[in-house]
Amino acid sequence: MRILVLGAGGTGGYFGGRLAQCGADVTFLVRPARATALQRDGLRIRSPLGDADVAVRTLTADTLADAAARAPFDLVLLACKAYDLEPAIDAVAPAMAATTTLLPILNGLLHYDALDARFGRGRVLGGLCFISATLADDGAIAHLGRPASITFGEREGGGSTRVAGFAALCARAGIDHRASGDIAQEQWNKFSFLAALAAGTCLMRASVGDIVAADGGAAFMAALHDECLAVASAEGRPVPDGARGIARASLLEGASDVKASMLRDLEAGRRVEAAHIVGDMLHRALAHGIDAPRLQAAWVHLQAYEGQRAGA
Ligand SMILES: NC(=O)C1=CN([C@@H]2O[C@H](COP(=O)(O)OP(=O)(O)OC[C@H]3O[C@@H](n4cnc5c(N)ncnc54)[C@H](OP(=O)(O)O)[C@@H]3O)[C@@H](O)[C@H]2O)C=CC1
Numbered sequence: 001m002r003i004l005v006l007g008a009g010g011t012g013g014y015f016g017g018r019l020a021q022c023g024a025d026v027t028f029l030v031r032p033a034r035a036t037a038l039q040r041d042g043l044r045i046r047s048p049l050g051d052a053d054v055a056v057r058t059l060t061a062d063t064l065a066d067a068a069a070r071a072p073f074d075l076v077l078l079a080c081k082a083y084d085l086e087p088a089i090d091a092v093a094p095a096m097a098a099t100t101t102l103l104p105i106l107n108g109l110l111h112y113d114a115l116d117a118r119f120g121r122g123r124v125l126g127g128l129c130f131i132s133a134t135l136a137d138d139g140a141i142a143h144l145g146r147p148a149s150i151t152f153g154e155r156e157g158g159g160s161t162r163v164a165g166f167a168a169l170c171a172r173a174g175i176d177h178r179a180s181g182d183i184a185q186e187q188w189n190k191f192s193f194l195a196a197l198a199a200g201t202c203l204m205r206a207s208v209g210d211i212v213a214a215d216g217g218a219a220f221m222a223a224l225h226d227e228c229l230a231v232a233s234a235e236g237r238p239v240p241d242g243a244r245g246i247a248r249a250s251l252l253e254g255a256s257d258v259k260a261s262m263l264r265d266l267e268a269g270r271r272v273e274a275a276h277i278v279g280d281m282l283h284r285a286l287a288h289g290i291d292a293p294r295l296q297a298a299w300v301h302l303q304a305y306e307g308q309r310a311g312a
């Protein structure tokens with residue numbers, strides 16, 4: 001299976017790097033500065049699951065079309081931030097032959113509309129990942145702690161040879177993975193958890209443990225999670241008890257230093273996927289007539305951050 005990974009940041013760098021480490025046919029589509037660094041230093045992963053230093057193949061937008069014409073890609077793993085989606089779609093388009101499948105692992109759901117419109121729904125799998133990883137200042141992929149898992153599947157449900165093929169490759173690479181027969185539900189399980197985590201930790205500018213230690217903090221996180229769960233139910237994807245319990249336990253874990261990747265970005269002064277995650281969840285709540293004051297507060301807070309950032 002010939003794979004193109006767009007983005008060698010936290011997620012693309014980690015999962016693409018693990019695939020490359022096991023000898024899979026992986027090429028990174030990156031911008032020129034990252035291509036230069038990867039050619040010079042290789043892809044470096046620093047992880048509690050084991051460090052890796054891997055020589056990787058890279059392409060940039062100007063060289064992709066020729067490379068894809070010579071040897072078409074079977075799978076494109078899309079690992080950009082949501083605010084980079086439109087140019088990223090343009091960038092991978094030359095690699096999208098009739099038989100090429102695209103697997104996005106972005107957080108949130110909104111990107112599927114744009115991907116379907118450009119490539120056709122049948123060529124776009126559903127995907128998500130659980131990991132805390134970031135591109136460190138020295139260019140290495142810093143995996144900040146367990147887990148590092150990827151879940152993917154046919155959006156109409158069931159299995160397929162392309163899903164089984166990628167699952168086999170993940171198994172060979174030692175990547176914790178799940179080929180899901182119901183990825184649409186898995187996406188809502190994650191989205192409802194992540195939106196609560198991102199809204200709560202960004203609004204409070206604190207880890208889960210610090211929030212929960214505050215008077216009223218646990219009740220706040222639980223109520224925020226309930227707002228997101230109500231949206232999932234209204235969208236026809238009620239989160240099952242098992243997934244709900246796991247999510248709730250991590251949102252209320254007293255000793256937890258977990259923060260959403262959105263808070264890490266915010267603390268570093270970077271752009272955030274506010275509209276894609278917290279804004280989208282709130283707007284769905286409002287469309288369903290669900291009262292969501294905590295999501296609303298987080299959305300205002302994040303917009304104010306973005307406004308300040310743009311004005312700085
Ligand atoms: N990091 C995490 O722990 C987790 C992240 N996620 C989600 O995964 C998605 C990706 O996040 P993450 O990996 O952290 O993001 P990063 O910002 O770390 O990496 C994204 C990379 O995509 C590259 N990129 C964007 N557009 C293009 C383009 N047109 N051509 C080439 N490269 C491009 C960027 O390159 P450049 O540096 O040149 O801009 C950047 O290095 C997000 O939706 C995020 O919410 C999900 C779970 C956990």
Ligand SMILES: CC(C)(CO)C(=O)C(=O)O
Nearest residue numbers: 129130131132194260261
């Ligand atoms: C929920 C979590 C931590 C899982 O990977 C995540 O997706 C994020 O922080 O963006």
